Amino acid sequence: MPDGSPVPSDRSMAKILVVDDDSEILGLVARFLRSNAFEVLTARNGAEMAASLQQARIDLIVLDLMLPGANGLDLCRNLRRTSAVPVIMLTAKGDEIDRIIGLEVGADDYLAKPFNPRELLARISAVLRRTQAHAPDTAAGTQRLVRFAGWRLDTTKRELTDPRGVIVDLSTGEYDLLIAFLDAPHRILSRDFLMDATRARTQEAFDRSIDVQISRLRRKIEVGQEMIKTVRGAGYMFTPDVTRGPA
């Protein structure tokens, strides 16, 4: 993987607040994010976090779930009452249930320790891009259910359900691709745009052409009904209507 991947302009100098009680990790994450052109503030607990939030306009918070005193879940829940600032939750627990709880209290994404730093970078970029695209009408924590053609995507659980109520598993790439389509239905999306959208999350260099990803997604969601239309020479278009609602 090449060192220092190019930084998209939309996130340059975004201000990230990192909250973790392990000062080693705190320093390392801060240094890593700074080297990737973010402005970084740090906090070791809830009080320091509150102070930082008052001092500066924060674009995104990376919050450790296990904090002394008030834990990350409480902090996130309290934060959500006053602010829509995006939150990425970090935890040492890999259990699915923690992820769901984390997302339910209003976190925008979740990363289990030990995380790959590049994955953190990708998630930060994705969350920033998504919240900037949908702000303010889809404030985090409210518009978590996306419906299309009888299907339902729960972005909290990252669970896709077909019209029969059967869960259809998606790979990370397919999920990101679907999210990109659901964000822009009836619009032609170029291969480059889609490539960027799926690459944002998966850290591995993606040799697979976007066409392979598209065909895999189609095989899973197109049962007797075309949803992803190929537009020759231009890219792809998601044809069903998309509605959003609270979970």
Next chain:
Amino acid sequence: MSVGAPPGARLRALLDGLAARTIFVVLIGIGAVHLISLWTYRHALSQQAELAGDTRLADQLLGMKRAVMREPPAAREAVAHDLSGGPLEAHWSQTEHATPGGPGAGHWQGLAERLRQAAPELGEDGLVIGANRRNPDDPHLAIISMKLPDGTWLNVSLVSTSPHPADGHGTLLSTTLMALGAVLVSVVLVRWLTRPLTAFAAAAKDFSGSAAPVTVREEGPREVRALAAAFNEMQRRIFRLVEDRTQALAAVSHDLKTPITRLRLRAEEIADPTLRGAIADDLGEMERMLDQTLAYLRGERTDEAMQPVDLVAVLATICGDLSDAGAVVTLEGNRSAVLEGRRLSLKRAFGNIIENAVKYGGSAEVAVSGKGDTIEVTIADRGPGIAPEDRDRALAPFVRLEPSRNQATGGFGLGLTIAKTIMTGHGGTLELSNRAEGGLLVTVRLPTDAVAAS
């Protein structure tokens, strides 16, 4: 029981149960006592009867002797004839008819002794008991010849009768009743004593060490109560031990995540991309090991709910990700296979199996087919397979079949163990076999409705 087993083994097999043993011992014991006392009683009874018989015979003979003595010689034979009756037949004669010795000599000699004792007057003039002179070979026919004071003889022929009445039926009946009683008492007794033991056996069989132990009730005889208490205490100790170990292992695995996170961040600062990549790979392997260990320790304790899941979509995700990573993986069969299940658990289970196939077999051919309310998934590879004798071990935790295998393949040998546990938790099965053309074949069968199937 096998043919040709030694008699000892056959007896042991017959007396395998506690009930059978108790019945055997009680039957032998009570039976022996019963028969000995029966024999003693009968012996005493027959002795008494013999004595009474001898006395009566002596009295009869004495009566005959006196009556015949009183008569003149001409009338004697007639009187003797009149007095005959029953087993006795009397004749008067000038000479004795009896001759000592002969086949029943011992017996008649004894009788003579007893008669003399019973009635001394009988032998005053002379008494001969012996075989009939005319028929000396018959041991049952004896002649008692009594000499009268005038030198003539009174001969009484005696048919020897058995003093013991035939009463075999009584013995048989009492013995049978005794045996039945013994069996009945033994069965009740054994049932009463062993009911707690059966509960122990059931509790011991159910005890897994990972689930909370089911205590046995502390009741019954004192020894059994003590055993129950000790058993329960042992269960608790084992459970605590397993819990403690599990928690310790989980805690270590869990705590290792923080240093690995730090290492990952530090590795990002390494300028040399080759070194950075190698360290990232090592860390990735450590992470997978921790992940598998925690998944194994968690076992079936999952928070995921059963929901309708399309298994083919799950398999497609796994196969897609693996082929993106450069593996040779194919997926064939049904386009959709819906079952009640836990999506993430199933993904982990099949992920482990398919990754194993790729890792040890070079490639994976996955096929899905629906058969009634069962979904069958086969995962075949082209590797060396697993020898039949190693198949159980392959499913055991922390077993890696080839110790020499390059550590770079990673893992603790938990992959198939976790997969099997998850399949079992879904009411399904996981079987290993070798393909005829070489390579391992993993066959998973899952019910479409695990709740209804279980």
